Amino acid sequence: MKVFIVGSGGREHAIAWKVAQSEKVDKIYCAPGNAGISEYAECVNIQAMEFEKLVNFAKEKEIDLTIIGMDDPLVGGVVDAFEKEGLRVFGPRKNAAILEGSKAFSKDLMKKYQIPTAAYQTFEEAEEALKYLNTVNFPIVLKADGLALGKGVLICNNLEEAKNGVKSIMLDKQFGAAGNQMVIEEFLVGREVSVLSFVDGNTIKIMTSAQDHKRAKDGDKGFNTGGMGTFSPSPFYTKEIDEFCKKYIYQATVDAMKAEGRSFQGIIFFGLILTEKGPKVLEYNARFGDPEAQVVLPRMKNDIIEVMEACIDGTLDNIELEFEDNAAVCVILASDGYPEHYEKGFPIDGLENFKEKEGYYVFHAGTKLAEEKILTNGGRVLGVTAKGKDLKTARKNAYQATEWIDFKNKYMRTDIGKAIEEA
Ligand code: AMP
Ligand code: GLY
Numbered sequence: 001m002k003v004f005i006v007g008s009g010g011r012e013h014a015i016a017w018k019v020a021q022s023e024k025v026d027k028i029y030c031a032p033g034n035a036g037i038s039e040y041a042e043c044v045n046i047q048a049m050e051f052e053k054l055v056n057f058a059k060e061k062e063i064d065l066t067i068i069g070m071d072d073p074l075v076g077g078v079v080d081a082f083e084k085e086g087l088r089v090f091g092p093r094k095n096a097a098i099l100e101g102s103k104a105f106s107k108d109l110m111k112k113y114q115i116p117t118a119a120y121q122t123f124e125e126a127e128e129a130l131k132y133l134n135t136v137n138f139p140i141v142l143k144a145d146g147l148a149l150g151k152g153v154l155i156c157n158n159l160e161e162a163k164n165g166v167k168s169i170m171l172d173k174q175f176g177a178a179g180n181q182m183v184i185e186e187f188l189v190g191r192e193v194s195v196l197s198f199v200d201g202n203t204i205k206i207m208t209s210a211q212d213h214k215r216a217k218d219g220d221k222g223f224n225t226g227g228m229g230t231f232s233p234s235p236f237y238t239k240e241i242d243e244f245c246k247k248y249i250y251q252a253t254v255d256a257m258k259a260e261g262r263s264f265q266g267i268i269f270f271g272l273i274l275t276e277k278g279p280k281v282l283e284y285n286a287r288f289g290d291p292e293a294q295v296v297l298p299r300m301k302n303d304i305i306e307v308m309e310a311c312i313d314g315t316l317d318n319i320e321l322e323f324e325d326n327a328a329v330c331v332i333l334a335s336d337g338y339p340e341h342y343e344k345g346f347p348i349d350g351l352e353n354f355k356e357k358e359g360y361y362v363f364h365a366g367t368k369l370a371e372e373k374i375l376t377n378g379g380r381v382l383g384v385t386a387k388g389k390d391l392k393t394a395r396k397n398a399y400q401a402t403e404w405i406d407f408k409n410k411y412m413r414t415d416i417g418k419a420i421e422e423a
Helices: 010-020 051-060 071-076 078-084 094-101 103-112 126-133 159-171 176-180 239-259 293-299 304-313 391-402 418-422
Strands: 002-007 027-032 065-068 120-123 140-144 153-156 182-186 191-200 204-212 215-217 221-224 229-232 265-275 278-285 327-335 360-364 367-370 373-376 380-388
Touching: 002 010, 002 051, 010 027, 010 293, 010 304, 010 360, 010 380, 027 051, 051 071, 051 078, 065 078, 065 304, 071 078, 071 094, 078 094, 094 103, 094 239, 094 265, 094 278, 103 120, 103 182, 103 239, 103 278, 120 126, 126 159, 126 182, 140 159, 153 159, 159 176, 159 182, 191 239, 191 304, 204 239, 204 293, 229 293, 229 391, 239 265, 239 278, 265 304, 293 327, 293 360, 293 380, 327 391, 360 391, 380 391, 391 418
Parallel strands: 002 027, 002 065
Antiparallel strands: 120 182, 140 153, 140 182, 191 204, 191 265, 204 229, 215 221, 229 327, 265 278, 327 380, 360 380, 367 373
16 A cells, blocks of 8 residues: 655654555655655655645545644644545544644643643733732743644743743743643643553554653753653553553543544543652643654554554554563754754764664654755754663663764763663
8 A cells, every 4th residue: 555654753754664564555655754764755845734735645646544743734634634535544633633732722621521630720811821820839830822842831930930931922922823822730740751542533552651851951951852862661650550541541531532522533642740649641742752753663563554544444442552572762863052053964974874783773853865965954863763672771772873873063862761770
């Protein structure tokens, strides 16, 4: 069959790599893709928000299945655009992708269906939000309602910081229209875990756990980024926690969406925090995590096409997800200065070192091909993933593999997965 992937990051590279292993697949296209993805897929120059062009391309090439990797097109309704033309597509419709697209929606859903989350209030007027700040304890968390490239969350330590935060979100529109509404919520303390799942509207199947490192610098310092590295599984995600989440969070979310007339088909990514009072949901995403996909997919044994088709057909209860009994660590190689100012366009050396090395992967995030040379083309440039029999070994292998790659202004955190040594 012919598969079409929409997106251009490390996540889509990991998806393309996994799709390429399916015996059902003869041909892969990707829009817009990147230099790494072009090893498995024919990349086409259509942007993820150009719905009409994407749909026309899928019709013209007689694509059997389109997979949407990114949040923006999902929240914007790309799945509805494909379905309207009778095309098969993996991902939630617009009315379900709102689970990620609006924090006010997801908080209200959790409250209504008693899914554990931080206490909160939503605001449509800056004045009301500013007034409310006089009644809260610090630190406090401010969230722009809509999508903001993972950057719309501000943790404020005092009243002055919080007031400035509300003004920048709601009045100065630092995150654009995402700040038309905002959520102010209780600050929670605990370890974070990312749990991804496949959902067919009724049934939910949980993948192995992972943990992201969102801050730019070692020791969780510096700005929030899209994610600087991941490991999987998380040793903090114990059997007891898994049982609790299965009972109170996972199926409850799927059922709540169904009850609201917003049946969810695709990936639900649960951003959990393990507090003293039990696991709570920090956020939902409606797609694979980036870089969570880069550690979860290499450990997945199933044919991903079979699982995705079961989500579309409502037959996921027939599928048993299986993961290797090992571990994986992904270290992001970024351009120094990310997520603020950085330079790009530098040649990348050493990519060939990953060829035919079992258990080692280099996923491209921001790269481009120019005159036969692969150049840096973004803040997050590459994700270097390695597997190992346990997390410690995977971590050692991943850091060793980061040395095979060289480019000007190469930057990485040196403590990805270090927390596992304390576990
Ligand atoms: P989100 O996009 O909602 O996951 O938020 C981004 C990051 O902000 C999370 O991964 C957490 O590190 C942090 N965060 C969000 N909400 C809270 C909260 N209620 N308490 C503490 N940290 C939070
Ligand atoms: N790594 C976090 C995310 O994909 O949102």
